Amino acid sequence: MTELVLGIETSCDDTAVALVSRDGQVVASAVASQTEIHNRYGGVYPEVASRAHVDKILPTVRMVLEDSGVRPQDLRAIGVTRGPGLIGSLMVGLDTATGLGQGWGVPVVGVNHLRGHLRSADLEEKRVDYPALILLVSGGHTLLARMSSPGEIKLIGTTKDDSVGEAYDKVARMLGLGYPGGPVIDRMAKTGTPSIPFPRPMLHDGLDFSFSGLKSAVSRYLAANPQTPHEDVAASFVAACLEVLLAKCRTALTDSPAQSLVIVGGVAASPQLRAEAAALCEDLGVELCLPPLKWSTDNGAMIGLATWDYLAAGFTAPLRPQTSLTIEQ
Numbered sequence: 001m002t003e004l005v006l007g008i009e010t011s012c013d014d015t016a017v018a019l020v021s022r023d024g025q026v027v028a029s030a031v032a033s034q035t036e037i038h039n040r041y042g043g044v045y046p047e048v049a050s051r052a053h054v055d056k057i058l059p060t061v062r063m064v065l066e067d068s069g070v071r072p073q074d075l076r077a078i079g080v081t082r083g084p085g086l087i088g089s090l091m092v093g094l095d096t097a098t099g100l101g102q103g104w105g106v107p108v109v110g111v112n113h114l115r116g117h118l119r120s121a122d123l124e125e126k127r128v129d130y131p132a133l134i135l136l137v138s139g140g141h142t143l144l145a146r147m148s149s150p151g152e153i154k155l156i157g158t159t160k161d162d163s164v165g166e167a168y169d170k171v172a173r174m175l176g177l178g179y180p181g182g183p184v185i186d187r188m189a190k191t192g193t194p195s196i197p198f199p200r201p202m203l204h205d206g207l208d209f210s211f212s213g214l215k216s217a218v219s220r221y222l223a224a225n226p227q228t229p230h231e232d233v234a235a236s237f238v239a240a241c242l243e244v245l246l247a248k249c250r251t252a253l254t255d256s257p258a259q260s261l262v263i264v265g266g267v268a269a270s271p272q273l274r275a276e277a278a279a280l281c282e283d284l285g286v287e288l289c290l291p292p293l294k295w296s297t298d299n300g301a302m303i304g305l306a307t308w309d310y311l312a313a314g315f316t317a318p319l320r321p322q323t324s325l326t327i328e329q
């Protein structure tokens, strides 16, 4: 019988659970999204998120187990996100996983959320050729990492302040659009002209990122130029974000060649980012690897696959929330 891990993810506003084999096959997966709830607030409301996780987590675990017919006692392990994330949301996942593990007699492993995202590209089929350069662009994070093999991760760049997804969401709020902002900004940007010269923060300054100055520049511009079509503001903002993201990828790939460029995280859904990354990879002769969108945004399967890396390394992270924002194991 194939050994399976139950992956549980509750770091932000999705209650996600999946069953995953050692080679990344996803036997069952369910995501209870809170997007509609948080849309009212224009962003994720942490206390509301924790409460929704409490309501959703056991029904979601039950659904995945019933769908697959797997007996909980037969699980190899439960892997649960321990951070980075909203502390209340993380606590719900950790407490639930700990209780289930004790009740079922199954080991529980605390998993770093970012390690989950970085491994999401190998779900369902092996897509990544190593060594790989990984760009993670989500609502909570923006980082560049090199992976020499699954689980062997070296962080080479991160944001000094906001993530790129956060900048998309904040600019969407300034333009009176809903949450999450990424998809709406993208749609608007397509019909606008990128004529406003917004700053390209840290463009020629190493592999780290910064997006808070760009966000403030958009806010100042809107206050001073209320008549400018919002489509042009969106197009100019997207152009600034993408120029920075792709310039850093180009530098990293030139400094140390890789077989694949892997882009994961919610912002990887951006069609413009996908198109520009394809052009960059063609230019450099690197394979572009974009996992299906359902594995790009938060899900339980990526946590399940990362759990197998922890098990292979014999590493059991403590079952309390991770308070740092890093990629620690």
Ligand code: KG4
Residues within 6 Å of the ligand: 012, 137, 138, 139, 140, 141, 164, 165, 166, 168, 169, 180, 181, 182, 183, 186, 265, 266, 267, 268, 269, 270, 271, 296, 297, 298
């Ligand atoms: O990975 P994710 O689902 O959750 C986190 O771990 O944060 O990423 C969510 C982020 C949000 O900021 C959202 O605005 C952005 O991904 N996003 C997009 C698109 N779809 C979602 N950004 C740009 N273009 C999109 N099409």
Ligand code: ZN
Residues within 6 Å of the ligand: 113, 117, 138, 140, 297, 298
């Ligand atoms: Zn995430």
